[in-house]
Structure formats: structure tokens, C-alpha cells
Amino acid sequence: MPEAPHGFRPAERLLDVAxxxxxxxxxxxAALRALLVRHGERAADLSEAAAAELRAAAARIAGVLAERDADRAAHALNALLAECGARPRLSAHDGHGWHLHVDRGDDAGWGEWFLAASALALAQILTEYGRVPWGECAADGCRVLYLGTGPGPARRYCSAPCASRSRVAAHRRRLRERRS
Structure with missing residues (x-):
């Protein structure tokens, strides 16, 4: 069975869409469809109504990704899974190997599918790490959501440039405060 480009990575997909x-x-x-296709999804049937549903679902997942408290994140994920009829089932479709689905079935809409798949991916990550390894970049003016599942301490920034820019700004602020 052919694999999606770079493997099947639902957490990366949900971050990119959100x-x-x-x-x-x-x-x-068209942009949503291209984004989904880049993640190995077949999105030829993405209608305008389905795109609107997917945008609303992505906005809801963004709210969970901005949550830094593990208990609140877990409750939000449980609510999404319950809303989507979360009955785990194995599915092998569109060139993907066997993987879990928790939506209502293969006829679920794009929004429901995205909410259910994203909630499942985040729930698995939360249980694996025992903490919330995602968040919104702490750099001034940056609202990018990130997933920090690598080694080391919890991340606060979406990228090295944002972290550097924040450190430089803090250093300059301290210098100004010393001078005054």
C-alpha cells in the first residue's frame, strides 16, 4: 500500500491545518484541499460546505492547542471525542495502513473527521508525555501553534528564530532598565 508523503502524521496535519x-x-x-493532499488525504470531494465545516473544526482544535493546562486539555479532548461519537475502529483507506479512527464512520463529514482524528492524536500525545507538549508561541506578535515532542524541556516558542528574537528583546529591555 502506498504511504502518504513522509508517512502518516496526524499531529503534523492538525497543526498545519489549525x-x-x-x-x-x-x-x-483550494488551499485547504492542497494542505490535506500534502498530508496524504484524498480531498477531491471537499465542497464549499465541507471546507467551512473543516475551518470551524480547525478553529476549535486551535483552542485546544492553545491550552497549556493538562487537566483542561484532557477535558476538552474528552468532550470532542464524545461529541464525535468516539468508538474506536481500525481503518485502512486512501493508501494509509491500518490506523485508528474515532469518527462516526467512513461517511463522517470533513469537520467531524478532523475533530475526531485531531482529538485522538492529541489524546495519544498527552498520555504519552504526561504533560501538554503543545502550545502557542510565546514570542510577541507570533500566534503560531507548535508541537514540542522532542527531547529537552518544554518548549515555549514555535521556532528558533522566535526564541532568539524574544531573548534579544528581553536582553535589550534589561539593558534599558539598567540605564534608567
Missing amino acids: NAVRQDPELSR
Whole structure:
């Protein structure tokens, strides 16, 4: 069975979709479809109504990704899983190997599928790490959501440039305060 480009990575997919919709809440159907296709999804049937449903679902997942408290994140994920009819089932479709689905079935809409798949991915990550390894970048003016599942301490920034820019700004602020 052919694999999706770079493997099947639902957490990366949910981050990319959530960040794209956060950046442009009216992201076009074509842009959404291209984003899904980049993640190995077959999205030829993405109608305007389905795109609107997917944008709304992505905005809801962005809210969970901005949550830093593990208990609140877990409760939000449980609510999403319950809403989506979370009955785990194995599925092998569109060139993907066997993987878990928790939506209502293969006829679930794009929004429900995205909410259920994203909630499942985040729930698995939360249980694996025992903490919330995601968040919104702490750099001034940056709202990018990130997933920090690598080694080392918990992340606060989406990228090295944002972390550096924040450290430089803090250093300059301290210098100004010493001078005054």
C-alpha cells in the first residue's frame, strides 16, 4: 500500500491545518484541499460546505492547542471525542495502513473527521508525555501553534528564530532598565 508523503502524521496535519486557518479564517477551499493532499488525504470531494465545516473544526482544535493546562486539555479532548461519537475502529483507506479512527464512520463529514482524528492524536500525545507538549508561541506578535515532542524541556516558542528574537528583546529591555 502506498504511504502518504513522509508517512502518516496526524499531529503534523492538525497543526498545519489549525495554523493555516488561524492565519486566514477564510482559507479557500483550494488551499485547504492542497494542505490535506500534502498530508496524504484524498480531498477531491471537499465542497464549499465541507471546507467551512473543516475551518470551524480547525478553529476549535486551535483552542485546544492553545491550552497549556493538562487537566483542561484532557477535558476538552474528552468532550470532542464524545461529541464525535468516539468508538474506536481500525481503518485502512486512501493508501494509509491500518490506523485508528474515532469518527462516526467512513461517511463522517470533513469537520467531524478532523475533530475526531485531531482529538485522538492529541489524546495519544498527552498520555504519552504526561504533560501538554503543545502550545502557542510565546514570542510577541507570533500566534503560531507548535508541537514540542522532542527531547529537552518544554518548549515555549514555535521556532528558533522566535526564541532568539524574544531573548534579544528581553536582553535589550534589561539593558534599558539598567540605564534608567
